[in-house]
Amino acid sequence: MMWFNYAQAQSFMPTEGTKIASQVDNLYGFLLAASFISCVIVIGGMIFFVWKYRRRTETDKTAYITHNTFLEFLWSFIPLVIFLAVFAWGWNIYHDMRTMPKDALEVQVTGKQWAWEFEYKSGVKTGNLLVVPVNKDVKLIMTSKDVLHSFYIPSFRIKQDVIPGMYTSLWFNADKLGEFHVFCAEFCGTQHSGMLATVKVVTQAEYEAWLIEESQVGMLPLAQRGQKLFQAKACASCHSVADASAKVGPSLWQKFGTKELTEEGEFAIDENFVRESILSPNAKTTKGFPKGVMPTFQGQLNETELSALIEYIKTLK
Numbered sequence: 001m002m003w004f005n006y007a008q009a010q011s012f013m014p015t016e017g018t019k020i021a022s023q024v025d026n027l028y029g030f031l032l033a034a035s036f037i038s039c040v041i042v043i044g045g046m047i048f049f050v051w052k053y054r055r056r057t058e059t060d061k062t063a064y065i066t067h068n069t070f071l072e073f074l075w076s077f078i079p080l081v082i083f084l085a086v087f088a089w090g091w092n093i094y095h096d097m098r099t100m101p102k103d104a105l106e107v108q109v110t111g112k113q114w115a116w117e118f119e120y121k122s123g124v125k126t127g128n129l130l131v132v133p134v135n136k137d138v139k140l141i142m143t144s145k146d147v148l149h150s151f152y153i154p155s156f157r158i159k160q161d162v163i164p165g166m167y168t169s170l171w172f173n174a175d176k177l178g179e180f181h182v183f184c185a186e187f188c189g190t191q192h193s194g195m196l197a198t199v200k201v202v203t204q205a206e207y208e209a210w211l212i213e214e215s216q217v218g219m220l221p222l223a224q225r226g227q228k229l230f231q232a233k234a235c236a237s238c239h240s241v242a243d244a245s246a247k248v249g250p251s252l253w254q255k256f257g258t259k260e261l262t263e264e265g266e267f268a269i270d271e272n273f274v275r276e277s278i279l280s281p282n283a284k285t286t287k288g289f290p291k292g293v294m295p296t297f298q299g300q301l302n303e304t305e306l307s308a309l310i311e312y313i314k315t316l317k
């Protein structure tokens with residue numbers, strides 16, 4: 001039953017990226033239409049009766065009506081049938097959503113303040129980027145390093161709490177190529193709204209090529225590894241690297257080896273300055289930028305990764 005064609009009305013609902021998404025939208029469309037029709041019948045009926053049975057003279061008396069069995073049966077039975085149908089319809093979709101497929105591609109997901117980490121069976125790890133093949137069952141096995149998060153892909157109409165100390169799971173089968181948003185849907189701290197990731201749905205061949213490429217990252221030169229990390233950790237959303245323009249944070253272009261005027265004084269931008277800025281961003285803050293905006297990356301980067309980032313920043317000229 002197709003009540004609204006949401007695929008065409010993209011401003012109303014996010015793009016449908018799975019079969020379940022269309023099923024959810026059909027149900028939602030039915031609920032909307034049924035609610036609207038009921039509203040018109042009830043409110044319209046009320047207004048009509050208020051007008052029809054209005055008091056016409058000073059001595060007007062209300063007719064004595066006890067009940068009408070036929071009408072009472074109808075207005076109880078018809079809604080009951082509709083409600084039970086909606087229940088069965090919803091239960092059916094929810095059952096599909098919560099029944100994990102066998103032979104799925106399993107990906108480990110870790111939520112942390114404030115990023116999503118993905119780890120594939122082969123050991124490939126990504127930050128805020130989930131790459132999956134199209135038309136393939138994917139199962140996410142999720143946990144949290146710190147507080148409650150919630151993994152939410154609006155286009156797939158799936159959402160699940162991510163809880164420290166236990167695993168929860170989600171599955172989907174994306175039938176559209178493209179990129180889709182992932183949100184954290186559980187308030188988890190100051191940068192909660194920035195806890196975003198992307199699901200990239202690619203062909204099976206592209207997926208396999210990507211996996212191979214990613215598994216060779218460890219063999220890349222440090223600066224190139226740093227560049228990949230810079231993308232994976234979404235540093236570029238706050239720091240420009242190709243020009244001197246300021247974003248949320250100061251630009252990193254042509255910065256290494258110069259001096260930085262901070263709220264705490266002037267410092268040379270060397271390896272230790274960059275290291276401290278990544279691990280304790282509030283220790284020294286560039287003049288003109290507020291404190292407390294950049295989250296710490298303490299515990300999220302190992303020594304090699306820190307060196308890789310520093311080497312990458314050195315190349316920005």
Ligand SMILES: [Cu+2]
Pocket residue numbers: 111112114148149150184185186187188192195
């Ligand atoms: Cu979160």
